[in-house]
Amino acid sequence: MGHREDLLEGAKRCLLQKGFVRTTARxxxxxxxxxxxxxxxxxxxxxxxxxxxxxxxxxxMGDRFEPGWGAGGTSQAPPGSLERFREVWANIIRSMPESRGIWLLGFEIVLQGDRLPEVRKMLVEAEEQGRSGLLPLFNGIPEADQSKETVDSEGRLYQTLLQGLMVQWLFDSDSATDADQLTEGLRRVIEGTGRNS
Structure with a gap:
C-alpha cells in the first residue's frame, strides 16, 4: 500500500476508536x-x-445489504417485490450489531455538523451517492442506470427509512422495527392507496 491507502486505513481505524471530532491529524x-x-x-x-x-x-457495509447475503449468495426474491424489500431490510438489520460503531459515528457527524461546515458540505454531496447506491438493492437496476427522478424519490425514501431504522436500533435494538414489520407496513400502505384511488 502507498501513503494514500495507508492514510485512509489509518483514518478509518481512528474514526472507529476516537470518533470524528476527537481524531487529530497526529x-x-x-x-x-x-x-x-x-x-x-x-x-x-x-x-x-x-x-x-x-x-x-x-x-x-453495503455488501452485507445485498439480496442473497447470508443465504448462499443468491436471492429468489424478484426486484421490486415485497419479498425483495423484506430481504434487503433483513440483511441491513442483521448487519447492525457489527456496524454499530459506524452508525454511531454517523450520528456524531450529524450532531457536530454546525461546527464543521466544510465537513457538512462534503457529506451532503455524498448523500446523493448513498441514495443511488441503495436503489439497486431493491429494484435490481444498476446504479449508473438509475434516473434522477428515481434517485430523488425512491432513493430518498429508502435513505429516510435507513436513517430512521438506525436511530431506533441505536436507541433500543430490542424494540426497533424489524424487516417483517417494515414490509407489512408497506403492504398496508400499498393496499390503502389502491382503495383510496
Missing amino acids: DIVKESGTNLASIGYHYGSKDALLVQAYVSLIEG
Missing part, C-alpha cells in the same frame, strides 16, 4: 505510519480525509 499519522505532509498532499485536509474514510466505511 492520530492518523501515528495509526497509518505516514507523515503530516501526506495528509495535505493526498487529501487536502484532515477533514477531507476523515470524510473519505467515513464514506469508505459506509461503502464497506
Whole structure:
C-alpha cells in the first residue's frame, strides 16, 4: 500500500476508536505510519480525509445489504417485490450489531455538523451517492442506470427509512422495527392507496 491507502486505513481505524471530532491529524499519522505532509498532499485536509474514510466505511457495509447475503449468495426474491424489500431490510438489520460503531459515528457527524461546515458540505454531496447506491438493492437496476427522478424519490425514501431504522436500533435494538414489520407496513400502505384511488 502507498501513503494514500495507508492514510485512509489509518483514518478509518481512528474514526472507529476516537470518533470524528476527537481524531487529530497526529492520530492518523501515528495509526497509518505516514507523515503530516501526506495528509495535505493526498487529501487536502484532515477533514477531507476523515470524510473519505467515513464514506469508505459506509461503502464497506453495503455488501452485507445485498439480496442473497447470508443465504448462499443468491436471492429468489424478484426486484421490486415485497419479498425483495423484506430481504434487503433483513440483511441491513442483521448487519447492525457489527456496524454499530459506524452508525454511531454517523450520528456524531450529524450532531457536530454546525461546527464543521466544510465537513457538512462534503457529506451532503455524498448523500446523493448513498441514495443511488441503495436503489439497486431493491429494484435490481444498476446504479449508473438509475434516473434522477428515481434517485430523488425512491432513493430518498429508502435513505429516510435507513436513517430512521438506525436511530431506533441505536436507541433500543430490542424494540426497533424489524424487516417483517417494515414490509407489512408497506403492504398496508400499498393496499390503502389502491382503495383510496
